[in-house]
Amino acid sequence: MSSGRSNVIILLGPPGAGKGTIASDLVDRYEMTTVSTGNILRSAMKRQTELGKKAKSYMDAGSLVPDEIVLELLVSHISQMDLSRNLILDGYPRNVAQARSLSTLLGKLGIPLGLVANVEVDDSELIERILSRRTCSKSDCQAVYNTRYSPTKQPGICDRCQSPLITRSDETEEVIQHRLRVYQEQTQPLLSHYKSTNLLRHYSHKDSSVIADLVAKDVEKINVEI
Numbered sequence: 001m002s003s004g005r006s007n008v009i010i011l012l013g014p015p016g017a018g019k020g021t022i023a024s025d026l027v028d029r030y031e032m033t034t035v036s037t038g039n040i041l042r043s044a045m046k047r048q049t050e051l052g053k054k055a056k057s058y059m060d061a062g063s064l065v066p067d068e069i070v071l072e073l074l075v076s077h078i079s080q081m082d083l084s085r086n087l088i089l090d091g092y093p094r095n096v097a098q099a100r101s102l103s104t105l106l107g108k109l110g111i112p113l114g115l116v117a118n119v120e121v122d123d124s125e126l127i128e129r130i131l132s133r134r135t136c137s138k139s140d141c142q143a144v145y146n147t148r149y150s151p152t153k154q155p156g157i158c159d160r161c162q163s164p165l166i167t168r169s170d171e172t173e174e175v176i177q178h179r180l181r182v183y184q185e186q187t188q189p190l191l192s193h194y195k196s197t198n199l200l201r202h203y204s205h206k207d208s209s210v211i212a213d214l215v216a217k218d219v220e221k222i223n224v225e226i
């Protein structure tokens with residue numbers, strides 16, 4: 001998809017909604033770029049950087065990492081990215097304060113927010129989905145699979161880079177329950193925050209590649225409308 005103009009697409013949705021899978025699908029099939037604050041934080045933690053060490057206890061508990069830490073990591077990551085393609089934000093913003101910081105950042109970069117894509121999944125499905133999720137252990141891959149819905153060709157081995165898969169430390173049932181509460185209390189208010197912008201769309205389908213197609217179609221529409 002090449003429109004000559006790039007937009008930012010925010011992917012919203014509870015943990016387990018499949019945001020990471022949808023984002024990588026959009027990257028693979030629609031030539032978009034993605035940035036996941038969860039991946040950036042896990043990579044900083046693994047490399048034991050100062051910010052990574054500060055983030056660890058929050059992530060292990062399934063709480064939000066303080067806004068200033070996430071923003072600093074995000075800004076430094078984005079400054080090294082090629083921003084000529086549509087950019088998908090997976091996992092940022094997670095609260096209204098972060099939405100305000102993002103708006104300031106995008107203003108400085110001169111990239112418009114084109115779409116806020118909210119992925120909806122029944123609560124009853126989320127926990128089961130997360131418990132069967134496996135993530136590539138390699139920091140610069142972190143591909144996400146699901147033993148039930150999107151298994152790897154070889155069990156326990158990443159299809160992309162052949163590294164071993166792991167269960168993330170924040171994917172125990174207790175931590176997941178906490179992450180769902182954090183989502184409801186801190187992230188869900190973003191829906192009313194973005195409602196007035198007219199950029200908010202809702203997507204609901206069991207197959208994440210169908211959602212990726214619908215999001216891509218909507219992005220295409222924005223580019224035509226501008």
Ligand code: AMP
Pocket residue numbers: 015037038039041058059060062063064065066067070090091092093094098170179
């Ligand atoms: P995710 O990979 O998006 O599921 O995020 C995993 C964990 O990283 C979350 O439970 C938070 O602890 C942390 N995290 C990711 N993105 C953010 C963010 N935008 N703000 C605060 N914490 C975040």
